[in-house]
Amino acid sequence: xxxxxxxxxxxxxxxxxxxxxxxxxxxxxxxxxxxxxxxxxxxxxxxxxxxxxxxxxxxxxxxxxxxxxxxxxxxxxxxxxxxxxxxxxxxxxxxxxxxxxxxxxxxxxxxxxxxxxxxx
Amino acid sequence: xxxxxxxxxxxxxxxxxxxxxxxxxxxxxxxxxxxxxxxxxxxxxxxxxxxxxxxxxxxxxxxxxxxxxxxxxxxxxxxxxxxxxxxxxxxxxxxxxxxxxxxxxxxxxxxxxxxxxxxx
Numbered sequence: 001x002x003x004x005x006x007x008x009x010x011x012x013x014x015x016x017x018x019x020x021x022x023x024x025x026x027x028x029x030x031x032x033x034x035x036x037x038x039x040x041x042x043x044x045x046x047x048x049x050x051x052x053x054x055x056x057x058x059x060x061x062x063x064x065x066x067x068x069x070x071x072x073x074x075x076x077x078x079x080x081x082x083x084x085x086x087x088x089x090x091x092x093x094x095x096x097x098x099x100x101x102x103x104x105x106x107x108x109x110x111x112x113x114x115x116x117x118x119x120x
Numbered sequence: 121x122x123x124x125x126x127x128x129x130x131x132x133x134x135x136x137x138x139x140x141x142x143x144x145x146x147x148x149x150x151x152x153x154x155x156x157x158x159x160x161x162x163x164x165x166x167x168x169x170x171x172x173x174x175x176x177x178x179x180x181x182x183x184x185x186x187x188x189x190x191x192x193x194x195x196x197x198x199x200x201x202x203x204x205x206x207x208x209x210x211x212x213x214x215x216x217x218x219x220x221x222x223x224x225x226x227x228x229x230x231x232x233x234x235x236x237x238x239x240x
Contacts, residue, residue, distance in 0.1 A: 013157070014175065019229030020153050020222050024144060026232070033140050037133070055134065073235055094235055101224045102140050108221055109139030112146070115193055115214055 023101065026072055031057055031065050033102055036074065036091065040099055044078075044090035074098070143221065146192055151177055151185045153222055156194065156211065160219055164198075164210035189215070 027033055031054065038053050039045060045053070051062050066089060069075040074095035080086045147153055151174065158173050159165060165173070171182050186209055189195035194215035200206045 014154070016226055016230075017154050017157055017222075019233065020226040021150065022229040022232060023225040024147055024153070027144055028148075030141065033144070034134070034137050037137055072232070073239065094232070097228065097231070101221070101228055102137075104221045104224060105143035106136055106140040108217065109142040110136075111217075112142060112192070112214070113139065119193065 026074075027098070027102075029065070031061065032069065033105075035062070035065055035069065036095060036098055037102065039075065039089060039091040040096060044088045046086055046088055050089060069095070146194075147218070147222075149185070151181065152189065153225075155182070155185055155189065156215060156218055157222065159195065159209060159211040160216060164208045166206055166208055170209060194218070 027036075034054050034057075035050070038050060042049075042053065047059075047062070047066075050066075051057060051059060054062070057065075066075055066077070070077055073092055076090050076092050078088045078090070080088055147156075154174050154177075155170070158170060162169075162173065167179075167182070167186075170186075171177060171179060174182070177185075186195055186197070190197055193212055196210050196212050198208045198210070200208055
């Protein structure tokens with residue numbers, strides 16, 4: 001590990017670590033990672049298509065989660081000039097930049113499951 | 121990005137992504153990242169020293185968080201043969217393996233703050 005990446009416990013430590021907790025908070029819950037991964041894989045999607053691809057999510061929940069992601073500049077919402085009006089959602093470049101972290105978390109999570117299973 | 125690291129939306133997708141959510145859940149809350157980072161930086165610590173280094177954490181909370189981390193095999197608890205008895209906590213190799221993810225989250229969180237600040 002390069003030195004600049006060390007989790008340093010100097011005077012700025014608490015603030016530094018809070019930035020990590022920010023990321024945690026932004027991804028929090030059951031659905032955000034799934035929404036991000038789906039948009040990352042499929043490209044721009046209409047609300048109904050997104051809901052169809054994410055099994056088990058209700059429309060109220062999806063709507064709220066998308067709003068959160070939009071507020072955090074991770075998802076871009078575009079109203080299309082169609083009749084009836086349609087809305088499309090896509091990942092912003094900032095949203096795409098989460099791919100690497102989500103993948104690391106996925107791989108670590110898989111290793112963790114093996115570890116826990118081996119103990120039992 | 122190498123192909124094997126892609127967040128694939130095939131039949132195993134939901135299960136794969138749940139592994140990422142597992143990681144999220146394990147790190148969840150205000151304190152776990154701070155405890156992991158402190159033990160990672162300082163090496164083995166007694167309970168009181170750990171509490172002193174993590175500003176604002178109460179002993180009940182610290183105790184509960186350490187128990188969670190122990191259950192998840194991230195922290196090792198050693199009872200030392202001293203009088204009075206003392207207990208030492210240290211990061212397991214499995215716990216140490218979170219360093220890279222926490223650092224990625226920290227760096228992303230910092231970039232995110234800048235992004236949000238620039239919007240306002």
